[in-house]
Amino acid sequence: xxxxxxxxxxxxxxxxxxxxxxxxxxxxxxxxxxxxxxxxxxxxxxxxxxxxxxxxxxxxxxxxxxxxxxxxxxxxxxxxxxxxxxxxxxxxxxxxxxxxxxxxxxxxxxxxxxxxxxxxxxxxxxxxxxxxxxxxxxxxxxxxxxxxxxxxxxxxxxxxxxxxxxxxxxxxxxxxxxxxxxxxxxxxxxxxxxxxxxxxxxxxxxxxxxxx
Numbered sequence: 001x002x003x004x005x006x007x008x009x010x011x012x013x014x015x016x017x018x019x020x021x022x023x024x025x026x027x028x029x030x031x032x033x034x035x036x037x038x039x040x041x042x043x044x045x046x047x048x049x050x051x052x053x054x055x056x057x058x059x060x061x062x063x064x065x066x067x068x069x070x071x072x073x074x075x076x077x078x079x080x081x082x083x084x085x086x087x088x089x090x091x092x093x094x095x096x097x098x099x100x101x102x103x104x105x106x107x108x109x110x111x112x113x114x115x116x117x118x119x120x121x122x123x124x125x126x127x128x129x130x131x132x133x134x135x136x137x138x139x140x141x142x143x144x145x146x147x148x149x150x151x152x153x154x155x156x157x158x159x160x161x162x163x164x165x166x167x168x169x170x171x172x173x174x175x176x177x178x179x180x181x182x183x184x185x186x187x188x189x190x191x192x193x194x195x196x197x198x199x200x201x202x203x204x205x206x207x208x209x210x211x212x
Contacts, residue, residue: 017069024062024070028077031055031087038098039086045099052090052097059091116155117207123148124200131193139180141192145172158206164199171195 034055038048063073070076073092077084094101127144135141149168152158158165171192184192 017066020062020066021070021076024059024066024073024076025080025082027055027059027062028073028082028084028087028091031059031090032082032084035086035090035098049097049099052099056091056095056097060095113155113157116151119151120148120155120203121200123151124196124203128193128196128200131189131196136184136189137180138175138178138182138184141184142172142175145175152203158203162206163202167195167199 031052034043034048034051037043038045038052043051063070074088077088090098096104123144127141127148130140130144145168149165149172152162152165152168
């Protein structure tokens with residue numbers, strides 16, 4: 001039985017286009033295998049990141065070259081039944097290696113935590129200073145304790161039964177039963193200041209790497 005060679009292209013331009021298609025196909029497939037190898041711990045994060053950056057760089061160059069003939073990478077993958085969801089996510093959606101993504105997430109989380117800690121410290125100090133300045137009316141104290149309680153609840157590193165949260169809730173509930181113009185007695189003000197100071201010290205001790 002004789003075989004007949006089938007030409008995929010008619011001129012040099014078409015041949016170059018199909019060569020680029022083949023290259024794009026290979027990059028997507030290689031990225032999919034790399035993503036699976038990383039997830040399964042077959043390669044180290046350092047090796048993964050280096051190879052992934054190379055593939056992403058090649059992909060971006062090629063995708064830019066093919067933007068007129070391949071406007072949608074997802075459609076290209078679907079047309080050739082590639083089934084490479086991890087590669088498409090890495091190349092098209094993310095555009096950076098998973099290791100870089102994880103570092104960015106961790107940095108953002110640390111930054112958010114640092115901001116929340118600073119907010120808690122500020123609210124503790126403001127509340128204690130206000131009592132020292134004899135700002136003891138309910139409509140003066142209640143907002144401060146509400147802000148402090150809200151900032152403590154933002155900080156996920158604190159346990160739900162953290163002393164400061166429990167005491168602030170108790171004080172807020174007590175103040176809610178009083179009139180806006182009512183004032184704390186000297187004994188109540190001293191007790192609240194003591195509770196705030198005690199809670200602040202517990203808060204600082206509860207922070208990771210406290211004192212280091």
